[in-house]
Amino acid sequence: xxxxxxxxxxxxxxxxxxxxxxxxxxxxxxxxxxxxxxxxxxxxxxxxxxxxxxxxxxxxxxxxxxxxxxxxxxxxxxxxxxxxxxxxxxxxxxxxxxxxxxxxxxxxxxxxxxxxxxxxxxxxxxxxxxxxxxxxxxxxxxxxxxxxxxxxxxxxxxxxxxxxxxxxxxxxxxxxxxxxxxxxxxxxxxxxxxxxxxxxxxxxxxxxxxxxxxxxxxxxxxxxxxxxxxxxxxxxxxxxxxxxxxxxxxxxxxxxxxxxxxxxxxxxxxxxxxxxxxxxxxxxxxxxxxxxxxxxxxxxxxxxxxxxxxxxxxxxxxxxxxxxxxxxxxxxxxxxxxxxxxxxxxxxxxxxxxxxxxxxxxxxxxxxxxxxxxxxxxxxxxxxxxxxxxxxxxxxxxxxxxxxxxxxxxxxxxxxxxxxxxxxxxxxxxxxxxxxxxxxxxxxxxxxxxxxxxxxxxxxxxxxxxxxxxxxxxxxxxxxxxxxxx
Numbered sequence: 001x002x003x004x005x006x007x008x009x010x011x012x013x014x015x016x017x018x019x020x021x022x023x024x025x026x027x028x029x030x031x032x033x034x035x036x037x038x039x040x041x042x043x044x045x046x047x048x049x050x051x052x053x054x055x056x057x058x059x060x061x062x063x064x065x066x067x068x069x070x071x072x073x074x075x076x077x078x079x080x081x082x083x084x085x086x087x088x089x090x091x092x093x094x095x096x097x098x099x100x101x102x103x104x105x106x107x108x109x110x111x112x113x114x115x116x117x118x119x120x121x122x123x124x125x126x127x128x129x130x131x132x133x134x135x136x137x138x139x140x141x142x143x144x145x146x147x148x149x150x151x152x153x154x155x156x157x158x159x160x161x162x163x164x165x166x167x168x169x170x171x172x173x174x175x176x177x178x179x180x181x182x183x184x185x186x187x188x189x190x191x192x193x194x195x196x197x198x199x200x201x202x203x204x205x206x207x208x209x210x211x212x213x214x215x216x217x218x219x220x221x222x223x224x225x226x227x228x229x230x231x232x233x234x235x236x237x238x239x240x241x242x243x244x245x246x247x248x249x250x251x252x253x254x255x256x257x258x259x260x261x262x263x264x265x266x267x268x269x270x271x272x273x274x275x276x277x278x279x280x281x282x283x284x285x286x287x288x289x290x291x292x293x294x295x296x297x298x299x300x301x302x303x304x305x306x307x308x309x310x311x312x313x314x315x316x317x318x319x320x321x322x323x324x325x326x327x328x329x330x331x332x333x334x335x336x337x338x339x340x341x342x343x344x345x346x347x348x349x350x351x352x353x354x355x356x357x358x359x360x361x362x363x364x365x366x367x368x369x370x371x372x373x374x375x376x377x378x379x380x381x382x383x384x385x386x387x388x389x390x391x392x393x394x395x396x397x398x399x400x401x402x403x404x405x406x407x408x409x410x411x412x413x414x415x416x417x418x419x420x421x422x423x424x425x426x427x428x429x430x431x432x433x434x435x436x437x438x439x440x441x442x443x444x445x446x447x448x449x450x451x452x453x454x455x456x457x458x459x460x461x462x463x464x465x466x467x468x469x470x471x472x473x474x475x476x477x478x479x480x481x482x483x484x485x486x
Contacts (some may be wrong), residue, residue, distance in 0.1 A: 019148040021308025059276040075257030082171040089164035093157040102142040108133040137325035149312035152305040159302035161478040166295035177461040186274040188450030189245040191271035196238040203231040252455035275456035289464030296375040303368040310364040316349035389459030396452040403445040410441035
């Protein structure tokens with residue numbers, strides 16, 4: 001090989017390694033050593049993930065909830081649409097990477113052609129009017145990536161595909177958390193229904209007693225009216241509770257991909273399960289456990305690669321191309337005079353575009369700054385959600401204990417008031433007030449227990465639901481197909 005040719009080859013290899021994108025460095029945060037929450041939370045070891053991994057709803061030990069969660073992941077149309085969106089992002093990454101390889105194509109054409117005998121400038125009457133034309137042509141072109149434009153464009157799309165994978169996990173976690181929240185709300189309404197029915201039965205007995213006392217001349221019509229009103233209010237509250245349950249059941253049906261008219265969740269008296277003990281992990285690990293944080297970081301990395309694409313636009317684009325084939329009246333492939341070929345190259349350099357390239361570069365830098373700010377906002381929102389979840393769990397734990405005591409005292413007060421009224425030592429007003437207080441306290445107790453279970457779901461969602469950054473596909477793994485076949 002001659003020296004000039006060798007120097008040109010070495011120069012091309014060096015240029016092909018040029019990358020004009022800035023060195024990517026994700027931002028770092030000064031994070032606290034621990035969360036503000038207190039037990040029943042556990043600080044996990046650095047190598048410990050949320051247990052059980054992924055299937056976090058099994059921590060509640062509810063087989064019906066587990067069945068619904070599995071069904072929702074398989075059949076929810078919104079989640080399936082998100083999966084298709086991720087697949088499209090992978091295909092866009094493959095399209096961008098394909099520009100790194102030579103583009104080769106082949107074509108063939110067959111035609112029979114007849115000319116008019118009266119055409120202008122006909123040279124000879126012996127020239128045939130009908131003639132065949134057969135052509136086989138192969139074409140190849142290649143654009144060397146001297147300035148890294150193609151590679152950075154491929155990196156940009158691959159990183160956006162990685163962000164799409166994280167967005168899909170975010171959508172899956174949101175679906176699972178929403179389903180669990182609605183499910184626990186339904187179970188809470190089931191417990192409220194039981195409490196209301198028990199109260200209605202007691203109120204019916206109270207109406208019967210006040211009616212007997214009224215007809216016996218030892219009770220007033222006011223007592224009967226109060227007892228009847230109390231019964232009517234409880235029955236109306238039961239109807240409203242049934243309505244709320246119907247609406248939540250319809251919402252649950254849509255989440256699992258079923259028609260609301262065909263989906264039925266059987267009532268259960270047990271109510272929402274107790275909140276489990278949740279391993280939190282260290283605050284620094286939250287950055288690797290939240291898929292939305294991973295998505296924001298990958299979008300920032302993609303914007304960084306886009307700067308390299310904008311910078312490369314200031315430099316010339318070089319393309320090598322060539323074609324070869326055969327053209328003639330017959331299919332004599334070995335007939336040398338009927339072969340054709342063409343080789344060449346093309347270079348394009350922008351000289352004056354009215355500031356177009358500079359504007360595109362400035363926009364790329366601004367887009368990168370925007371993704372960096374979005375990343376920071378996502379991290380701050382994530383820590384807020386964790387701290388909110390911790391505060392909710394801590395306060396609700398105390399509230400459950402306090403409300404349980406209030407409900408017990410209200411039941412005791414109702415029993416005493418009822419006994420005094422039956423013995424003629426007190427009016428029915430005291431019984432009516434005690435009934436209202438007892439039902440309100442029991443309802444509040446059930447609602448607080450439901451909120452506690454829902455708060456546990458919110459906290460699990462806030463710490464990532466068992467997802468880790470290691471589950472995010474690499475840039476190589478997001479490509480759905482190989483350049484030369486499956």
